[in-house]
Amino acid sequence: MQQVFKIARHRWRFLWEMMLLALSGMTLVYIGVFAAYELHFFEPNKDLQLSMVESQTIENVGIESIIEWGQMMIAVHYPTTTNPAVNQRLRQYANDLVNQFKQTEAPSGHGHAELYVSFRTYKSGEDILGFQFDLIERHASGSVKNETQKLSFNLRTGDEVAFDNYFDENNQPIVAQTPNPEHARVVTPESTENKKLVALTFDDGPHPEWTNTLLDILQRENVPVTFFVLGSRANHYPDIVQRAASSGHQIASHTFNHKNLTKLSPSDMRYEIDETANIIERITGGKPAFMRPPYGAIDQAVKDAAGTPLITWSVDPEDWKSRNTEQIFTHVTDHTTDGSIVLLHDMYGTTVDAVTKIIPEMRSRGFVFLTVRQLMDARGRQLENGGIYRQAAP
Numbered sequence: 001m002q003q004v005f006k007i008a009r010h011r012w013r014f015l016w017e018m019m020l021l022a023l024s025g026m027t028l029v030y031i032g033v034f035a036a037y038e039l040h041f042f043e044p045n046k047d048l049q050l051s052m053v054e055s056q057t058i059e060n061v062g063i064e065s066i067i068e069w070g071q072m073m074i075a076v077h078y079p080t081t082t083n084p085a086v087n088q089r090l091r092q093y094a095n096d097l098v099n100q101f102k103q104t105e106a107p108s109g110h111g112h113a114e115l116y117v118s119f120r121t122y123k124s125g126e127d128i129l130g131f132q133f134d135l136i137e138r139h140a141s142g143s144v145k146n147e148t149q150k151l152s153f154n155l156r157t158g159d160e161v162a163f164d165n166y167f168d169e170n171n172q173p174i175v176a177q178t179p180n181p182e183h184a185r186v187v188t189p190e191s192t193e194n195k196k197l198v199a200l201t202f203d204d205g206p207h208p209e210w211t212n213t214l215l216d217i218l219q220r221e222n223v224p225v226t227f228f229v230l231g232s233r234a235n236h237y238p239d240i241v242q243r244a245a246s247s248g249h250q251i252a253s254h255t256f257n258h259k260n261l262t263k264l265s266p267s268d269m270r271y272e273i274d275e276t277a278n279i280i281e282r283i284t285g286g287k288p289a290f291m292r293p294p295y296g297a298i299d300q301a302v303k304d305a306a307g308t309p310l311i312t313w314s315v316d317p318e319d320w321k322s323r324n325t326e327q328i329f330t331h332v333t334d335h336t337t338d339g340s341i342v343l344l345h346d347m348y349g350t351t352v353d354a355v356t357k358i359i360p361e362m363r364s365r366g367f368v369f370l371t372v373r374q375l376m377d378a379r380g381r382q383l384e385n386g387g388i389y390r391q392a393a394p
């Protein structure tokens with residue numbers, strides 16, 4: 001009996017020692033794997049720096065990004081939702097875009113091929129989300145391709161549904177989100193040699209729908225413009241201002257609340273100017289170089305307080321009044337001359353529609369589009385703070 005007990009005790013001790021041995025073995029393996037990971041033994045491709053960025057900007061819709069710096073510059077942003085099946089489909093879609101682009105670029109070897117994909121989210125009721133993807137492909141050959149693709153889903157069932165326009169109870173489309181690819185400086189000034197120059201300017205925005213639609217058009221057409229934004233609205237839609245700035249457009253000040261500055265006390269005027277400059281700086285990283293006083297109302301006090309050159313305009317189709325695409329188009333194309341600054345408003349669909357017609361028409365007449373800054377530089381204008389500039393004729 002005693003012997004049996006002894007053997008049993010012996011066995012327990014043996015098992016205990018085996019367990020300790022196994023535990024320490026597992027710890028060693030774990031440390032090994034961890035070290036290998038830290039030393040990048042598992043990195044799939046050392047030529048590429050690949051990172052996944054995730055952020056949550058609106059309720060229940062997140063953003064993931066495939067960003068690569070290598071032989072190609074790739075910044076593909078795509079949404080994430082609360083439904084894993086939908087997320088799987090979206091991830092697949094984004095990866096397919098990247099892989100297809102890499103395949104088409106592969107034969108031409110290296111160069112500066114770039115792929116940028118941003119998206120906008122449309123929402124309908126609780127369950128339907130629509131995503132509009134804006135694709136910009138710059139091939140090493142120099143060709144640029146812009147494309148829009150759409151996907152939409154029923155979040156409850158996870159099913160893909162036909163993309164439609166999504167309207168709220170006021171019949172207004174809901175644009176919930178417009179992330180901007182950090183590297184997408186897609187609007188670049190063209191050569192001004194032997195060209196007539198014109199600066200399109202847009203006041204009173206940003207507008208959650210029309211400014212974004214306009215930015216899509218300007219991106220597609222490679223037209224840089226100047227936005228004279230209101231501080232109060234920029235505060236509300238910083239993403240749009242950020243998108244405009246990083247797309248190569250100029251962001252200037254139209255003051256905070258659109259008040260007639262000539263009627264304000266000195267301290268109220270200061271607030272209108274300074275608050276807007278601070279907001280623009282916070283969003284874009286730089287103070288605005290120009291101001292356009294609301295209504296073009298300028299007196300000596302405004303000039304003294306401005307701290308920047310004052311930019312007015314030489315062509316005014318009164319787009320905010322007529323809301324008539326044809327009239328806006330005819331007025332602008334009839335009145336624009338070399339060096340004109342055109343006053344428009346990114347607050348109306350009719351204006352945005354007119355711009356889509358104005359751009360090709362003015363180009364066919366030998367005009368090139370510039371920001372106000374680029375226009376003044378191209379014409380060698382020395383601008384003074386408080387000075388008023390309405391155009392830059394040769």
Ligand SMILES: [Zn+2]
Nearest residue numbers: 203204294295
């Ligand atoms: Zn205005």
